[in-house]
Amino acid sequence: MNRTDEIRPVYAEGREVVMLDQRLLPEREAFMLLSTVDEVCEAIRTMVVRGAPAIGIAAAFGAALAVGEAQKCAPCDCFSSFEKSLEKLKATRPTAVNLEWALNRVREYWLSSRNLDASAREKGAWELAQRILDDDVAANRALGMHGAELIPDGSNVLTHCNAGALATGGYGSALGVIRAAVEQGKKVHVWVDETRPRLQGAKLTAWELQRDGINHTLISDNMAASLMKAGRIDLAVTGADRIASNGDTANKIGTYSVAVNCEKHGLPFYVAAPESTIDRSIATGQEIPIEEREASEVTHVGETRICPEGVRIYNPAFDVTDAELIGAIVTEKGIHRPPFAFGAD
Ligand code: MRU
Numbered sequence: 001m002n003r004t005d006e007i008r009p010v011y012a013e014g015r016e017v018v019m020l021d022q023r024l025l026p027e028r029e030a031f032m033l034l035s036t037v038d039e040v041c042e043a044i045r046t047m048v049v050r051g052a053p054a055i056g057i058a059a060a061f062g063a064a065l066a067v068g069e070a071q072k073c074a075p076c077d078c079f080s081s082f083e084k085s086l087e088k089l090k091a092t093r094p095t096a097v098n099l100e101w102a103l104n105r106v107r108e109y110w111l112s113s114r115n116l117d118a119s120a121r122e123k124g125a126w127e128l129a130q131r132i133l134d135d136d137v138a139a140n141r142a143l144g145m146h147g148a149e150l151i152p153d154g155s156n157v158l159t160h161c162n163a164g165a166l167a168t169g170g171y172g173s174a175l176g177v178i179r180a181a182v183e184q185g186k187k188v189h190v191w192v193d194e195t196r197p198r199l200q201g202a203k204l205t206a207w208e209l210q211r212d213g214i215n216h217t218l219i220s221d222n223m224a225a226s227l228m229k230a231g232r233i234d235l236a237v238t239g240a241d242r243i244a245s246n247g248d249t250a251n252k253i254g255t256y257s258v259a260v261n262c263e264k265h266g267l268p269f270y271v272a273a274p275e276s277t278i279d280r281s282i283a284t285g286q287e288i289p290i291e292e293r294e295a296s297e298v299t300h301v302g303e304t305r306i307c308p309e310g311v312r313i314y315n316p317a318f319d320v321t322d323a324e325l326i327g328a329i330v331t332e333k334g335i336h337r338p339p340f341a342f343g344a345d
Pocket of ligand 1: 050051052053096160161162163164167168172173174200238239240241251252253317
């Protein structure tokens with residue numbers, strides 16, 4: 001792990017971006033050093049770093065690199081070169097709004113820093129990216145504290161995908177809520193959905209919880225409903241990739257089934273996410289772009305093909321859970337209860 005004992009999936013060292021290569025977990029903890037915008041784009045696209053807030057932070061550092069790269073162009077090309085880099089970063093993954101949010105912040109900085117000399121301007125961009133990282137960790141700790149109120153002592157909590165420290169600047173959103181409850185001395189047991197096709201639950205969430213000594217059990221995704229029926233799950237909490245003004249929430253594919261199953265069994269379904277995940281520019285989840293990823297994620301587990309050659313594949317990476325299925329959305333500002341109206345804030 002890095003300098004601190006806490007999990008930090010993306011951070012800066014000097015003018016380089018350091019990323020824990022999440023594709024190698026849980027077998028290996030290896031870091032990549034990235035020094036160009038193109039390298040950061042490739043790392044986001046290939047999921048070296050993943051999880052909405054972590055993608056946003058990676059993009060912010062990528063945009064800081066873009067400031068340096070753009071300023072090396074002839075003065076007249078400077079802004080268009082910077083914009084091209086932002087477009088490249090934005091195109092890496094479409095669903096998590098944190099990416100666009102972070103890029104807009106660095107763009108605003110660029111526009112407001114015309115009077116600075118090149119080196120001061122670049123320094124300011126790195127400081128802003130670092131602030132975006134630090135603010136995210138603080139937001140997760142705050143939302144964790146708020147959300148811990150929703151976790152009764154002795155509860156069995158289901159989570160889907162990885163919304164932990166690995167998916168954020170650190171501490172985690174859904175896992176931040178669980179971590180905070182455990183820090184308060186509550187006994188919590190976590191049911192971890194493995195999360196096909198990329199297995200973020202099995203590879204990442206189980207790794208984080210084991211590392212932190214939080215009681216958990218890994219299940220395959222199709223087991224959750226029967227555990228609910230048997231009374232072995234008390235509530236579910238997940239992260240989010242984009243939350244519309246009405247509370248409709250995009251998250252990892254399979255989250256919608258978790259919410260529907262919670263409704264069927266009378267269990268609360270909660271979402272935990274920083275405010276940077278709320279997209280106030282869209283009214284409902286219908287406007288959320290859903291990323292489709294390569295067929296090999298479904299045809300293979302690791303290196304092993306699990307279906308016939310040539311079979312047709314559909315692989316949407318996210319789904320949208322209707323606001324009416326969500327009992328609360330927890331952010332650093334507190335616990336939002338339905339009806340949600342984020343556009344009105
Ligand atoms: O495809 P991924 O691994 O980037 O998807 C991640 C998720 O869906 C997470 O649950 C979501 O980003 C919340 S992360 C705090």
